[in-house]
Amino acid sequence: MAHPRNRQGFWLKWRNFAGWTLGAATLTVLVSTPGLAQEMTLNETGSTLLYPLLTTWVAQYAKSHPGVQINIGATGSEAGVQQVIAGKVNIGASDAYMSDAEIKHNPRIINVPLAIAAQSINYNVPGLNAIHLKLDGPTLAGIYSGTVRSWDAPPIAALNPGVSLPHHAIVPIRRAEGSGDTFVLTQFLTFSTPSWESDHGYGTTISWPSVPTGITATGNAGMVKSIQSIDYSLGYVGGSYSDSIAQAKIGTAALKNGAGEFVLPTRDTIMAGAASLGARTPSDERLTLVFAPASGAYPLVNYEYAVVSTQQSNPATAAAIRRFLLWTILPSEGNEAWLTGAHFIPLPPHTWELSQAQIQSIK
Structure with a gap:
């Protein structure tokens, strides 16, 4: 499903740039998800790199979505992944994608890029x-x-x-x-x-x-x-x-x-680093952007992942996770400003579509 702005403005910058046809502190706030009848709590932990952006996202989300409590923490990417695998948090933030061995033992866990970092x-x-x-x-x-x-x-x-x-x-x-x-x-x-x-x-x-x-x-x-x-x-x-x-x-x-x-x-x-490799991103989105061969590319570039189980404890929790994650990647002037302010790059069109598809698989 294509977002209505996916051929204009926000994405046009990526298309022109890349030549593609298609970029432990804890904070608690209240967020609401339309269509949910009850309050609930979502827990996230992981990447200290992604933490400043998550802080902004959660605070901004709260302004228009009162009702779901989201707890976010900065404990390191490895801890974020392991906490999701153990079922202790709903979302793990990670600068690293899970290994083949981890995926083999945890086939219900997905790695969803939300932004690009360096x-x-x-x-x-x-x-x-x-x-x-x-x-x-x-x-x-x-x-x-x-x-x-x-x-x-x-x-x-x-x-x-x-x-x-x-x-x-x-x-x-x-x-x-x-x-x-x-x-x-x-x-x-x-x-x-x-x-x-x-x-x-x-x-x-x-x-x-x-x-x-x-x-x-x-x-x-x-x-x-x-x-x-x-x-x-x-x-x-x-x-x-x-x-x-x-x-x-x-x-x-x-x-x-x-x-x-x-x-x-x-x-x-x-x-430039993301553009030279990002088009190769597979459907499970586990891809390195490091040491791209292109001219002008910075070598230390990576996707910032939300690591999530596709099988949640109940439909309401799954819906809340889907809606929040889809909101974080929504192409908009506001989100682009928040990404820029925290020194991140938005997902390019190809990756955005893959992330959207993966988020929709959370049930």
Whole structure:
């Protein structure tokens, strides 16, 4: 079923850009779903990257839909998926899609993209935070494996000729909890660096190499705070925390993409990354957008998923979930503004139609 605006305005931007014929804090608010006779509670938890956007969505939904209580939490993508599988929440938010093995054991769980996000590589190198140091996948893999240990190491110096790099140990920071941000970063390292693929691979949780200077941080807010407070540190942050990154005055790296270009995470480069791969999205929508080969594409791009069971406890709960999720992807000027304000990109037409079909399967 096509939305009445699917050939104009909101979608036209995607069509012109991509050339397609078809983009643990808890908040409680009251939302109403027309046609439901009783109040109910929906529970969500998961991605800290998606949490700022969910906060906006739920608050805006409440203005026109009083009646369903929606509890949202920021516990990490892995926790969001596992809580849905265990039947403890109605919706899990995740930056990562479920693996083939997880789907095989949980065939009733679907992965529904709601928006497109990106991730940045950030650092705190005194005197250099105002410039965009150039980094690539193999160099980041070296930093997180401990083979590239200082900021003036040859691999970093070779990417940044003319930059006076300090001879100081790098402090690599990784997420403490199972995280979709970790999934995206380690996919990039896997796709760009054969040694990382053979030794470590990717996932929301992996067996990280032991690096003497390495530390952990919890959530995207914790990652930003840690980078800001620790000189010579480096970490990875979800794009919805761009304002926090700017306020912290930490550096953002320009990353080498699949076309060999060094690019920053801007709206255009994120759209380019999604456009070059998004048309391949299958009906179950489990697809990586990381390390796209197209010119101008930013390499750390991902779908933001709602992970939901297609078999709910009762028809009223299923209806409430369907209506809320369909509302979140509804092409409208208001939703586009909320997405932009939280540093997300709307779904392109092909993915929007697939997401709509998956949401309608929730019973």
